[in-house]
Amino acid sequence: MSAESLLSVRDLRVGFVTEGGRLQAVDGVSFELTPGEVLAIVGESGSGKSVTAQTLIGLTRSPNARIEGSVRLRGSELIEADDEALRKVRGAQIGMVFQDPMTSFNPVYRIGAQITEAIRAHRPQTSKSQGRERAIELLDSVGIPNAAQRIDDYPHEFSGGMRQRAMIAMALALEPDLLIADEPTTALDVTVQAQILALLARLNRERNLATILITHDLGVVAEVADRVLVMYGGRVVERGTLDEIFYDPQHPYTWGLLGSLTRMDRDRPERLPQISGAPPSLLDLPQGCSFRPRCPHEFGRCSQLPGLEARLADAPSHLDRCWLEPEEKRQRRLVEGEIGLEAPAP
Amino acid sequence: MNAGAAPLLEVTDLVKHFPVKRGLLIDRTVDQIRAVDGVSFSVAPGETLGLVGESGSGKSTLGRAVLQLVKPTSGSVRFEGREIAGLSRRTMRPLRRDMQMVFQDPYASLNPRKRIGQIVGEPLRLQGVAKGGELRRQVQGLLERVGLAPEHYDRFPHEFSGGQRQRIGIARAIALRPKLIVADEPVSALDVSIRAQIVNLLADLQQELGLTYVFVAHDIGIVRHVSDRIAVMHEGKIVEEGPADRVCEQPRHAYTKQLLAAVPIPDPREARARRQTVGSG
Numbered sequence: 001m002s003a004e005s006l007l008s009v010r011d012l013r014v015g016f017v018t019e020g021g022r023l024q025a026v027d028g029v030s031f032e033l034t035p036g037e038v039l040a041i042v043g044e045s046g047s048g049k050s051v052t053a054q055t056l057i058g059l060t061r062s063p064n065a066r067i068e069g070s071v072r073l074r075g076s077e078l079i080e081a082d083d084e085a086l087r088k089v090r091g092a093q094i095g096m097v098f099q100d101p102m103t104s105f106n107p108v109y110r111i112g113a114q115i116t117e118a119i120r121a122h123r124p125q126t127s128k129s130q131g132r133e134r135a136i137e138l139l140d141s142v143g144i145p146n147a148a149q150r151i152d153d154y155p156h157e158f159s160g161g162m163r164q165r166a167m168i169a170m171a172l173a174l175e176p177d178l179l180i181a182d183e184p185t186t187a188l189d190v191t192v193q194a195q196i197l198a199l200l201a202r203l204n205r206e207r208n209l210a211t212i213l214i215t216h217d218l219g220v221v222a223e224v225a226d227r228v229l230v231m232y233g234g235r236v237v238e239r240g241t242l243d244e245i246f247y248d249p250q251h252p253y254t255w256g257l258l259g260s261l262t263r264m265d266r267d268r269p270e271r272l273p274q275i276s277g278a279p280p281s282l283l284d285l286p287q288g289c290s291f292r293p294r295c296p297h298e299f300g301r302c303s304q305l306p307g308l309e310a311r312l313a314d315a316p317s318h319l320d321r322c323w324l325e326p327e328e329k330r331q332r333r334l335v336e337g338e339i340g341l342e343a344p345a346p
Numbered sequence: 347m348n349a350g351a352a353p354l355l356e357v358t359d360l361v362k363h364f365p366v367k368r369g370l371l372i373d374r375t376v377d378q379i380r381a382v383d384g385v386s387f388s389v390a391p392g393e394t395l396g397l398v399g400e401s402g403s404g405k406s407t408l409g410r411a412v413l414q415l416v417k418p419t420s421g422s423v424r425f426e427g428r429e430i431a432g433l434s435r436r437t438m439r440p441l442r443r444d445m446q447m448v449f450q451d452p453y454a455s456l457n458p459r460k461r462i463g464q465i466v467g468e469p470l471r472l473q474g475v476a477k478g479g480e481l482r483r484q485v486q487g488l489l490e491r492v493g494l495a496p497e498h499y500d501r502f503p504h505e506f507s508g509g510q511r512q513r514i515g516i517a518r519a520i521a522l523r524p525k526l527i528v529a530d531e532p533v534s535a536l537d538v539s540i541r542a543q544i545v546n547l548l549a550d551l552q553q554e555l556g557l558t559y560v561f562v563a564h565d566i567g568i569v570r571h572v573s574d575r576i577a578v579m580h581e582g583k584i585v586e587e588g589p590a591d592r593v594c595e596q597p598r599h600a601y602t603k604q605l606l607a608a609v610p611i612p613d614p615r616e617a618r619a620r621r622q623t624v625g626s627g
Contacts, residue, residue: 044537045508160401189400189564194608216538219610222617242614260542261612262567264594271549272571274542278507 005072006177006210007033007056012069014048014055023282025051027234028069028308035177036208038200040221040242042257043231044279049214052231053180056212057094058086073178092122095171097164099183104167105155112136112151115170122174138169142199161192168199172209179203182214197223218257222246230254233280233290236308240318248330250311250320252341253291255333259340273340289321296342297324297332352427353388354558355412355526360385360421360431362404362411381407383582384421391525394552394559396573396590398566400605404582409528409562413445414438425526443473446519450531452511456503462489462514463499469521488517492547509540513547520551528560533568545572566609570594578602 014026026048033039043049054060056071058078071078073093078086090096098104105114115138116131126134132151139147142165155163164184171179181200185193201224203209215221221228221242228245230238230253238251249255256275262268277294286292288303295302306321324332335342361384366377381404389395399405410416412423414430423431430441446469449455456465467485470476476484486496492513503511512532519527529548533541545568551557563569569576570590577587578601586599597603611617 044539190566190610191400191604191608194610197610217610218538219612222612222614223610223621246612246614257538258612260539262565262571263612264567264570264606264609265611265613265616268571268591272542272545274546275539276543278509278540279537 004034005032006035006037006074008070008072009056010070010072012052012055012071013067014051014060015066017064017066018283020283024234024285025282026055029229029231029236030308031229031236031239033178033210033212035210036204038204038211038213038224038226039229040213040215040225040227041229041231042215042218042221044216046233046279046282047231048234049231050182053182053212053214056180057090057096058083088122091118091171091176092174093176093178095168095174095176095179097167097171097179097181097184099186102155102160102163105163107155110152110154111139111158111166115139115151115166115173118170119173134173135169138173139166142166142169142172143195144169159192160188161195164188164192164196165199168196168203172203172207175207177210179209179211180214181211183216184213185220186215186217193220200224218246218261230257233285234282235290235321236319237291237322238320239308240315240320244315244318248312248315248318249333249339250318250326250329251291251322252295252297252324252333255339256294256341259335259338273335273343275341276343289323299323351390353424354391354393354426355560356388356422356424356427357412358386358422358424360408360411360423361419362407362416363419380404380582382411382418385579385582385584387577387584387587389526389558389560391558392552392556393575394561394573396569396576397560397562397579398564398569398576398605399579400564402581403579405562405564405579406530408579409447409530409560412560413447413528415447440473443469443522444524445526445528446522446524448512448515448519448527448529448532451535452508452515453503453535455515456511458503460502461499462494462501462503462506465503465514466517466521469518473522475522485517485521488521489514491520491551492517493543507540508536509543512536512540512544516544516547516551520555520557523555524557526558526560528562530562531564532561534563534565541568548572566594566605578605 010030012026012029015022015024029052041049051060055067067079112135115135119131119134120126136147136151139151144150144165158166185196204211225242227241229236232253238254259273275294280286280290288305292298292302301323306323308319308321310316310319312318312326333339360382362382363378363380365375366379367373368376385408397405411418418431422429463485466488467481470481486499489496489498494513533544561572573590576590576593577584580601586602597606
């Protein structure tokens with residue numbers, strides 16, 4: 001597996017010193033990514049999903065941050081790489097797309113000039129006209145109509161969906177092997193979201209582009225991901241293939257997320273199944289399992305943190321952090337015949 | 347819901363245009379943005395009407411124009427049979443008791459310098475409903491009603507999570523026992539696990555207080571869950587309106603179909619099946 005691994009993340013830990021005290025934003029995240037694979041990292045605010053993604057490319061480096069563990073891209077270590085080496089990796093080997101494309105483009109430069117500059121910064125031998133041609137080609141490949149004219153537009157002249165396409169074009173300018181997309185469709189309308197997801201799927205297929213997709217939306221995950229990490233309170237609580245997570249979820253938090261979705265293809269329930277309480281503060285994490293205070297299935301052993309382990313004999317790569325026995329889980333996660341989290345006892 | 351009863355709210359041919367101005371010294375109006383472009387609908391007492399649409403569809407402007415928070419360009423808004431479009435602020439004030447708004451962003455809609463008790467108690471104080479110890483008692487009752495604790499009375503907004511702040515916004519909205527609440531994207535800024543809590547709270551309050559809702563949102567899944575009827579907005583107009591399940595299961599207008607087809611299916615097998623029938627890329 002590691003022979004063909006594109007990215008290998010081992011026991012990644014990111015701590016910050018804040019006014020409120022020390023907090024562990026990411027606490028021991030590990031995963032492998034093979035070429036062409038789409039990994040979704042799912043979680044709510046404070047789950048550590050975005051900090052994980054940003055740390056992979058060195059964006060969380062600061063005097064207040066303590067970063068431990070290992071991130072290897074094609075075998076070379078990024079955590080210890082100096083800033084200059086990391087800058088070469090960003091863009092050239094890893095492209096990045098953020099939630100809000102308006103903040104990622106400089107508003108006073110034309111779109112094309114910004115893409116051309118990104119290319120020339122990494123490949124100084126490229127002439128301006130070559131860079132411009134390449135930028136037109138890229139904008140065209142992500143579905144911008146009249147790319148040759150639109151290249152001279154300013155970012156504000158593009159719609160939200162077009163800006164996100166242009167952002168993806170810029171991320172792909174140097175033909176990276178890996179794209180990190182942090183909530184790439186959250187700010188977009190659903191009809192535009194569908195187009196961007198289709199674009200990401202096409203790039204993934206045509207270019208064998210591996211993708212790490214950060215999202216809170218399980219609908220988006222179901223549309224594009226191959227594998228899923230579910231994060232909660234800075235830790236991975238479950239990891240598996242797309243089908244394992246949706247059809248045989250092992251962690252009660254995952255049950256709760258799946259159960260609270262509104263499904264257009266089903267009859268609507270009387271009440272929307274809910275998870276009680278709120279995500280924990282990273283400054284004040286509960287002892288043991290962080291989901292314990294919100295979990296109706298909590299029992300004595302939960303005050304000790306369960307390891308992220310394979311607990312199913314027939315699915316060695318499906319890992320979770322819950323002490324319940326698998327058979328017990330399969331019974332408890334059914335709420336009126338559907339996967340969900342039962343309401344806590346009154 | 348009682349469909350036969352006289353409507354609580356009746357909107358007819360409502361129009362809101364915003365002028366587009368150009369010019370350095372003298373503003374010239376060069377164009378109009380037709381945010382709401384001739385919209386009619388009615389809502390029965392105790393009913394929930396979902397207004398769904400994408401950004402720029404005019405749904406938020408419509409919600410605000412109904413409450414006279416923006417002044418409509420033309421058209422009629424009748425509340426309990428009485429025309430309220432174009433009423434002065436002063437004439438509107440007593441009517442404000444009956445119609446309230448819940449906003450999207452619970453971070454921006456609460457004054458950060460005021461204590462929770464002041465924020466929730468303000469409508470009661472302004473309308474002269476209660477003061478002193480009685481005011482405090484009523485506000486604490488409201489806080490409990492929305493799932494907060496009476497002790498939260500003296501705290502500030504920044505001490506609360508997004509979901510709790512939305513509960514505070516809801517407590518403020520129900521303080522005067524209104525008849526109508528316009529909720530503008532009330533859950534879209536919240537974490538997934540919190541959305542269901544707020545949706546269920548709004549449903550409980552509707553039952554208990556007999557509230558009528560106009561629920562404005564872009565997420566048709568949530569809108570379908572909460573609404574009796576849905577009106578789909580596109581480019582300032584209602585393109586389709588009908589019972590919630592009918593609109594979602596047998597959409598008639600091309601735009602509604604397009605909107606529904608774009609909603610991701612949170613089920614990998616069905617998502618794969620749909621991709622194969624629709625074709626990909």
